[in-house]
Amino acid sequence: MPARIDLEQRRRDVIEAAFRLLVSEGFSGVSLRKVAAESDLNIGSVRHYFDDHRSLLVAAVTEVGDRMGARLTRYPTDALAGLTGEAAVEALQRRLEELLPIDEERRVESIVLTEFIVAARVNPTFRPVTEQMAADMRLVITDALRVLEVGDPAEEAERIIAVLGGLILDSVTPHGSLGVERVRTTLRAHLRSTLRTTPAPIDD
């Protein structure tokens, strides 16, 4: 059987093309014909690697989910044990910056993820992936805060998740001109306040 073609690689290429379309045209711009053109393939070929339009999209959201999951677990939580003050802030900051659109690669993933999250509101097909991601994120952050001995880790994790989500949406979408530096410093400020570094200078 002629299996010259690396099937997995081809699928990856097609998904990558879908990512580019997601970025440039948004969710509704990802049609089979456009994906075929973007990946320099015939629509017949694309349909050979993906049964459906739907299954292509599911593969795409799964891919971005996997990548985000990998970013989440890149740094072991145990390594946070014992850290305090600015060292704790920096360690946590490094972990969470993995999820922020601070470079082109992460920007693409953030956009793709955002498009799917919004699409999932109406299209239940994508919910398993987005819900799994949200659950993983909640768990990892909560655990990290617990190891760092933060009071009420669940509540503080909720706030951090909200901050992350807001920052991602703001910087990905062009309504606030929220630059990379601003995103990072805003996150850092929030982490400092969460970890109760800088003991609240009250000025009166």
Add this chain to the structure above:
Amino acid sequence: MPARIDLEQRRRDVIEAAFRLLVSEGFSGVSLRKVAAESDLNIGSVRHYFDDHRSLLVAAVTEVGDRMGARLTRYPTDALAGLTGEAAVEALQRRLEELLPIDEERRVESIVLTEFIVAARVNPTFRPVTEQMAADMRLVITDALRVLEVGDPAEEAERIIAVLGGLILDSVTPHGSLGVERVRTTLRAHLRSTLRTTPAPIDD
């Protein structure tokens, strides 16, 4: 000339129908024919009140922008002057809850706004409105923090905006099962920390 029909009211009805479609089917579900069906009108009538598909959407995003703007300026900022502690938290909380999807009306507006914000990333048509909204929000919150004599109001406003955005996205989208109560308490917790009420109970 037979002007029996209240033109503005009709336009409002159509926009309301567009809102319902935005909620139930998302941005790409808002077609002229569907809007016509949803508003119990003929497509010819819809096109009589709105030249374009595009101009209908612009009218819709403008409407939601106006409503959000009204919510932002509902409470005068001056009324915050002199407030401290829990009173300040509650006052600010009440203002900001206007923007959160805490009831059905606000939920619809949040969804509509979210759909347009995401759409605006790729479709520059909607940017003027979304950018104006973001600017207004930034200004109002910054002013409020200034009146409440918070240090570095701009930076703290940025964080509050991020929290609001994240909470809205999380509660509107079904990936985290973030209930109304949880949204409110999370916001309140953040405002308490911003206004430095509850002087950080460290437990060791």
Add this chain to the structure above:
DNA sequence: CTCTTTTTGTCACACCTGTGATACCATTCG
């Protein structure tokens, strides 16, 4: 070589979209 299986390519179909161009109705004005 032939056979088999993968990969590519092409039609056609039904459906939905926005839109241009109308016609028709109804009501108010002169």
Add this chain to the structure above:
DNA sequence: CGAATGGTATCACAGGTGTGACAAAAAGAG
């Protein structure tokens, strides 16, 4: 009354969509 105008209703067209059904090509297996 007639006429003008706001409102309603259709039709047709070009363009895009996913998909079913194929055929053609290409390359390893025997």
